[in-house]
Amino acid sequence: MAVTARPELDVAAVRTDFPFLEELVDGLPFAYLDSAASAQKPRQVIDGLAHFYAHSYANVHRGVYALAERATDGYEGAREKVRAFLKAPSAREVIFTRGTTEGINLVAYAWGLDNLGPGDVVVSTDLEHHSNFVPWQYVAQRTGALFTTIPVDDAGELLLDDLDRIAALGTVKAVAIGYISNSLGTVNPVERLTAWAREQGAISFVDAAQAAPHRAIDVQALGCDFLALSAHKLCGPTSVGALWGRAALLERMAPFNLGGHMIRKVTRERTTWGELPAKFEAGTSPIAEAYGFGLAIDYLNAIGLDAIEEHEQRLLRYALERLPEVPGITLYGPPPERRSGVVAFNLGEIHPHDVAQVLGFEGVCIRAGHHCTQPLMSRFDLIATNRASFYLYTTEQEIDRLVDGLHLVQRKLG
Numbered sequence: 442m443a444v445t446a447r448p449e450l451d452v453a454a455v456r457t458d459f460p461f462l463e464e465l466v467d468g469l470p471f472a473y474l475d476s477a478a479s480a481q482k483p484r485q486v487i488d489g490l491a492h493f494y495a496h497s498y499a500n501v502h503r504g505v506y507a508l509a510e511r512a513t514d515g516y517e518g519a520r521e522k523v524r525a526f527l528k529a530p531s532a533r534e535v536i537f538t539r540g541t542t543e544g545i546n547l548v549a550y551a552w553g554l555d556n557l558g559p560g561d562v563v564v565s566t567d568l569e570h571h572s573n574f575v576p577w578q579y580v581a582q583r584t585g586a587l588f589t590t591i592p593v594d595d596a597g598e599l600l601l602d603d604l605d606r607i608a609a610l611g612t613v614k615a616v617a618i619g620y621i622s623n624s625l626g627t628v629n630p631v632e633r634l635t636a637w638a639r640e641q642g643a644i645s646f647v648d649a650a651q652a653a654p655h656r657a658i659d660v661q662a663l664g665c666d667f668l669a670l671s672a673h674k675l676c677g678p679t680s681v682g683a684l685w686g687r688a689a690l691l692e693r694m695a696p697f698n699l700g701g702h703m704i705r706k707v708t709r710e711r712t713t714w715g716e717l718p719a720k721f722e723a724g725t726s727p728i729a730e731a732y733g734f735g736l737a738i739d740y741l742n743a744i745g746l747d748a749i750e751e752h753e754q755r756l757l758r759y760a761l762e763r764l765p766e767v768p769g770i771t772l773y774g775p776p777p778e779r780r781s782g783v784v785a786f787n788l789g790e791i792h793p794h795d796v797a798q799v800l801g802f803e804g805v806c807i808r809a810g811h812h813c814t815q816p817l818m819s820r821f822d823l824i825a826t827n828r829a830s831f832y833l834y835t836t837e838q839e840i841d842r843l844v845d846g847l848h849l850v851q852r853k854l855g
């Protein structure tokens with residue numbers, strides 16, 4: 442019987458696609474270990490965008506001339522690429538946004554304001570990025586609903602035993618969960634939580650900002666009602682992302698932004714809304730950005746999301762093996778089998794910003810701070826951590842540079 446080998450990622454070949462690696466500082470390229478904040482861009486995206494601006498640029502959905510048609514084809518072609526990337530049933534259900542944050546706000550406001558009230562419960566988690574926490578908390582407060590969270594254990598994994606307690610608090614109407622934690626890398630049991638939401642008669646929202654760049658997504662298999670992602674974290678441009686939502690829900694929702702393009706008819710007395718997805722895309726669209734989002738999806742597909750996930754798992758295990766060599770280090774987060782390529786740590790009493798700054802002098806780029814997860818930080822009685830995060834261009838040698846850099850920090854500041 443034929444055995445299909447999983448494709449392996451050729452990291453040396455991948456690295457030739459990234460111009461930022463051509464810059465050498467003291468003979469070495471940057472060890473960019475901050476991809477969870479934003480990913481670097483390959484020349485396939487950079488050059489493709491330049492070509493689009495030079496040869497296919499105009500406003501979309503308006504002009505009838507060749508340039509406008511090319512631009513519209515590029516923009517709508519990108520929507521189809523996002524649909525296929527998420528395995529969504531229809532491109533009508535894909536709305537271009539400014540990013541994950543806007544997608545979450547869109548649903549929290551446009552769905553929440555009309556569907557929540559006293560006695561209702563909105564559930565998020567203590568792992569969430571503020572983007573998937575604050576809008577739900579705010580809309581719950583505005584509507585009189587109760588906002589609550591699923592707590593986490595000492596490894597940063599959700600305590601699902603708490604779901605029964607939460608269900609008893611009222612009528613659970615919305616469940617907002619991150620697929621992968623940006624602070625700890627925890628991979629949440631999304632299917633289980635969306636099934637629980639369905640049992641409660643609630644909608645489920647998945648923040649896939651940290652998942653979509655690193656693993657194949659299938660919104661139908663996940664069983665969610667909404668899912669949001671950002672292009673900049675998956676090698677695409679900034680200021681564009683997508684919200685996927687079930688058509689039946691999106692059709693019943695009021696618009697979020699009002700203005701041009703999203704209307705059917707405007708009179709002095711009243712305005713009626715356009716069809717999906719236009720109803721949620723007021724104003725001039727992020728035309729080139731969406732096109733570049735499509736190029737980034739092509740790029741990731743050509744390498745293979747499975748190969749990327751496997752590469753990052755190898756790097757994660759290597760980092761978790763090597764980092765404990767550093768004296769005084771504390772590592773946070775779950776075991777590698779339920780975790781993505783994110784490593785959070787502290788170095789004794791040395792402030793994370795000082796650690797990151799010394800590493801920065803060595804060309805090692807990591808993030809320090811609360812990572813927009815203050816509820817999670819307070820759960821662990823922390824103000825901040827250091828965070829190294831990996832992507833398809835990351836190598837084991839870069840993790841070695843991180844470990845060497847941390848030894849240096851200990852010598853200088855420990």
Ligand code: C6P
Pocket residue numbers: 477478479539540541542543570572573619621622623624648650651671808812813
């Ligand atoms: N996290 C990080 O360094 P935007 O800014 O809209 O593209 O993404 C917001 C967002 C939402 N959810 C999760 C899980 C995220 O990680 C992020 C962005 C960056 O961790 C910037 S704080």
